[in-house]
Amino acid sequence: MPSPLDWIPDDLSHLREESLYREPRNVTALGDGRCEIDGRVLIDFGSNDYLNLATSDALKDAATVAIQKHGLGARASSLVSGRHPEYQTLCRRLTDFEHADDALLFPTGYMANVGTITALVGSEDSVFCDRLNHASLVDGCRLSKAKFRVYPHRDLTVLNRELEKASGVRRKLIVTDGVFSMDGDLAPLPELWEIAHSHNAMLLVDEAHATGVFGKNGRGSVEHFDLEDQPIIRVGTLSKAIGCLGGFVTGSQDLTDYLRNKAGTQVYSTGLPAVICAAASAAVQEISENPAQRKRLQSLSDLLRTVLSAQNIDYAPGSCGPIVPVILDDAEVAVSVSCKLQEAGFFVPAIRPPTVPAGTSRLRITVSTAHAEDDLRSLVSQLRGML
Numbered sequence: 001m002p003s004p005l006d007w008i009p010d011d012l013s014h015l016r017e018e019s020l021y022r023e024p025r026n027v028t029a030l031g032d033g034r035c036e037i038d039g040r041v042l043i044d045f046g047s048n049d050y051l052n053l054a055t056s057d058a059l060k061d062a063a064t065v066a067i068q069k070h071g072l073g074a075r076a077s078s079l080v081s082g083r084h085p086e087y088q089t090l091c092r093r094l095t096d097f098e099h100a101d102d103a104l105l106f107p108t109g110y111m112a113n114v115g116t117i118t119a120l121v122g123s124e125d126s127v128f129c130d131r132l133n134h135a136s137l138v139d140g141c142r143l144s145k146a147k148f149r150v151y152p153h154r155d156l157t158v159l160n161r162e163l164e165k166a167s168g169v170r171r172k173l174i175v176t177d178g179v180f181s182m183d184g185d186l187a188p189l190p191e192l193w194e195i196a197h198s199h200n201a202m203l204l205v206d207e208a209h210a211t212g213v214f215g216k217n218g219r220g221s222v223e224h225f226d227l228e229d230q231p232i233i234r235v236g237t238l239s240k241a242i243g244c245l246g247g248f249v250t251g252s253q254d255l256t257d258y259l260r261n262k263a264g265t266q267v268y269s270t271g272l273p274a275v276i277c278a279a280a281s282a283a284v285q286e287i288s289e290n291p292a293q294r295k296r297l298q299s300l301s302d303l304l305r306t307v308l309s310a311q312n313i314d315y316a317p318g319s320c321g322p323i324v325p326v327i328l329d330d331a332e333v334a335v336s337v338s339c340k341l342q343e344a345g346f347f348v349p350a351i352r353p354p355t356v357p358a359g360t361s362r363l364r365i366t367v368s369t370a371h372a373e374d375d376l377r378s379l380v381s382q383l384r385g386m387l
């Protein structure tokens with residue numbers, strides 16, 4: 001008998017034919033730059049836990065104390081009864097860390113982007129989005145019902161032209177990754193801010209891959225470019241360098257009060273549990289007190305680029321932090337090299353469309369402070385024989 005779900009197997013075979021089908025992968029993090037996959041220990045170049053905090057004693061200890069005291073779920077939205085003491089502590093810690101007036105928490109970074117964009121603009125407005133922005137920014141733009149304009153990656157001329165065309169609209173919002181998640185390059189924030197300012201447009205920067213990594217104090221790309229005095233909307237995640245789960249926005253009292261009232265993903269979703277908030281607070285403290293880890297991450301990342309160049313392996317040209325992509329174009333090639341690396345003892349994920357544009361499939365090598373210099377050297381020497 002035909003079923004209305006019959007189109008699904010067709011769609012799946014199409015994905016398989018295009019090398020775009022994704023299999024579940026079961027991974028155990030071992031906490032020392034290694035992970036276990038299918039019973040084998042691999043050097044792990046596939047996590048965003050840049051500072052190796054997710055499995056650290058500092059976070060485990062904070063979480064253990066919190067779970068004993070507060071148990072698990074937050075029991076309700078933070079606006080109803082989900083704002084427990086650890087929630088308040090984390091908000092204060094993020095506020096102090098980012099030198100903001102206040103901070104707002106979301107269940108994930110994805111939801112922070114979607115909730116913030118949909119609260120800031122609507123059908124009378126226009127939103128401008130870099131082509132390589134993260135999917136959560138793109139989804140936020142689409143859901144907002146604002147007129148959606150995509151500009152080529154870092155192309156300020158096109159952005160400027162699109163903003164000029166939109167001169168009559170009620171509100172304008174430019175959204176950008178601070179560090180692009182699949183390319184590892186920085187957004188040209190000083191120029192973006194200047195353009196935004198000259199068109200009276202709002203600028204939202206997603207610091208997901210920059211918090212804890214970029215900026216003198218680890219506050220991200222806005223700090224890196226010395227733009228912290230400007231009214232830029234900064235969205236962050238607790239799930240990457242901070243090693244936990246959740247999203248946040250920091251900013252002025254007006255902005256955070258507004259989003260607390262209007263961002264649906266924060267209003268209509270249960271608050272972050274105490275165990276997560278306590279661990280994230282401990283991570284923010286580690287980041288504040290340990291600039292040496294950030295420096296180590298940067299020098300390991302620079303070393304990886306140097307070793308790749310010495311072997312004539314091209315990496316994405318703008319890569320400047322711990323995300324070092326090796327672009328292989330074809331999805332099938334990227335998957336095959338990733339499999340061979342896995343057989344050789346290295347976990348390096350292949351990234352394919354729709355995560356990246358068609359024809360730009362890649363290996364995304366991610367460096368963490370848990371790596372030894374030799375881990376990087378042996379990865380490159382293996383990789384060299386496979387390309």
Ligand SMILES: *Cc1c(COP(=O)(O)O)cnc(C)c1O
Nearest residue numbers: 108109110134136181208237239
């Ligand atoms: C991972 C990521 C997010 C989403 O953050 P989560 O906390 O994992 O939901 C948002 N933006 C960018 C640029 C990301 O890389």
